[in-house]
Amino acid sequence: MKSKEAQPAIGKKKSGFQYTLKQYWKYRGLFMIMIPSVIMLIIFKYVPIYGIQIAFKNFRLKAGIWGSPWVGLDVFRKVFGMPIFWQAFQNTLILGVMNLVIGFPMPVILALLLNEIRHERYKKTLQTISYLPHFVSWITLSGLFITLLSPSTGPVAALYRLVGAQPYYFMGEVSTFRWVLVVTNVWKSIGWGSIVYLAALSGVDQEMYEAALIDGASRFQRIWYITLPSIAPTVTIMLILRAGSIVSDNFDQVFNMSNAAVYKVANVLGVYTYEIGLKNMKYSESTAISLFLNVISFAMVMLTNTVSKKVNDYGIW
């Protein structure tokens, strides 16, 4: 009996494999569409991993990546031995935490607000306006913000004067510069970041709202008890992905907006790596820094994933 029972199991397994193959063949068209993305991923994300080895080498242009001599952890020792590196690391970390804590919830809030708008056209217009800054480069925006925030001629200063306050030099003060970076970053990315949540919101079952309405739930209660729990998995996954960015800074933004007065807070690792790596051709050093950051990033993602799974059962893995 037993062997008889085992037979169909093997047969089932075989047919399962065949079934999978058949499915692959059946959807070959869709797989073909996927190929360019896979190739792109391999070329731009996997092949460059080969170059990470120069973090452990004294990279010589003529010898190339493979031919350069190994130096163990010498490059890391050198980088970690520089006080300026730790200053830049600290600046990056502070900026990263600020961006995460303030920047992460903003698109969720915007999506929730947009979701409550009943007038379709008004909603679409608002959405479009909120996306627009995403398409403007930082080099353009930095000039714009310098003008907007100018304590003498900027409109922000004019508002200050209107209420009888002394205008503030936001771009030139160490105490405010980080906030300028965070706020402008939120302004630029909030609309674009809300797309994912709006998509998640569109999938929420409308019948739940109707039932809640009959039960007499207020608008706020509907958001709190229906909308938020419904998009919680999406928010969690976005948070896990975002956690890695705690050690990444927005090079384009910081580089273009910084000035001599705020150097001590604006010297972030992105700018530092650019200056030693690209301008001074110290490729081993800049690779070592990037690798170091990637390791932290990866650890952060893993940690957030684990915590999230423990707390609310959602996670990527």
Next chain:
Amino acid sequence: MKKVLALVLVLALALSATSAFAVKSPYVEKDYSQLPKYHYLWTQYFVTPTAEDAYTIKLIEDTFNVDIEVPNIEDGNFLEVLNTYIIADNTPDVIRLKDPSQFNTYVDQEAIGSFDMELVKEYFPIYYNGMMDYQDGLFLSYGSVDGVQYGLPTLSTGNLFHLPVVYNETWMKKVGVEKTPETLDELHDLLYKFTYEDPDGDGVQNTYGISSDGMRNVFGAFGVNPGAADGRTDHSAFQYLDDDHDGTEEFVYAATSQRYKEALKVLKAWYDEGLIDPEFITGENSGGYWAISHSFVNHRIGSTVRANYYHWVSKGDYQYIDENGEWADVDSGAVATEFYNANPDEHIIFGDPVVGPYGDSGVKSWNLLAQIYCFSPELTADTDRFIRALEIMNFCARNSTGDPEIIEQYLKDFYGEEGGWWYWKNKETGSWGTTQAYSEEFPDFEAINRYGRTEYGPSAPREGTDEGSAFARSLGYKEHGINTLLQFSLPMMAEYQTNLTNLKDNWMVQFITGQKDIDGDWDAYLKEMDASGLGLMFNEAKDYFDSTQ
């Protein structure tokens, strides 16, 4: 009949095609067709991509029996792309290294080859003699490391003239000042009036004397050029300066000298008085073309020291001979044009650097050292092939000889007969111009313009003979320029300079705005600079200069 006509046309086309390249320049004596044919990978300064069949490439290929391949590398990414060529073991034979501060790194990386200057002397005499005639060949040493030559430096002779000191002349008249300031005190008085006497007449106190770039005039009055925080970083700023007033000059880092400290005190006082735009920190240029001072154009300030004299020239400041052989008014320069568009009824006037308490005056001048031409190790190892490259560069550098006959031959080789693409502005001085600027209508000219002139290699340093240079000389801008001594990077500089410059600028802002006390915090400043590598960089530079004295 049609067949005959077609045949004639084909023959005429074939003839014109061959004759275009069959003309042999009388300048070339050797018959290269008997010698082996060489291939070169030749990098260039690119404004537009180079066509493979550009006229001048063909000319050189046919004249010298060579095959020239030009990799089209966009100028903004030149070094990054160049490095990928080197890593791929395909180092270009001729490399125009546009940033001399990278030179030592390439030598250290063994990416470029060394060569014997005797070969340059013999086969590239236009360059060699020109360099030897200029400050006894001092600049040739910038292409050598430990006595071994690795590169051929070129000079940007336009940088002989220091940065322009400009004022809003209309404002000056409005506040009752007739002549441009000559001393630091006069400058102070004028800037005071610019700030408090409402020169723009709008009834609001919204004007200032100077902003970040104008500070150069004050630093120069103390004899120093520490580099202003203007986004175009000054290299190192080492100077010889009588810093302790004992009659002998010492080797100093400008931004830690006593003179610098004194200048800072003046700037701090002026800042407290309100003469300096409190927003000097974010600079005078708010985007777009780098030379423009938006603060000056938009009536925030009445004086600045920025870009080059030709950016500030007003229409009619001097005259030049046009293609019809007639005198014509020069047009306004790039910044002046912006200014007059915004303020059509006003006028810009050039001034001199003001004299300070110890009789010093001057403002920064851009580095004379422009680029260093380098060669692949494979090319310099093959003497015959290297010699041919030198001969080609000599052929292309004839424009810099200053000899009208040689220049005329050069022009005929590259541009055809006089009156076609080119004309003499002044034959005696060798000054010439092109009759047509590049445009869609002149594709032939495009082919020439894309590739050629002396840009195949370095040329001899020769001061401009054009009317613009004469105008700058008449302003006295050849004198009182403060040049940084080290115009390329030594190893320690490459390591520490970027951070030191940032730190220096950061402290400069804090000293001027009063966030730090100049006397009280000076030692802390020096200490931080030293902890960030200034001592190491300074000693290395001093040793270098001691060894070259």
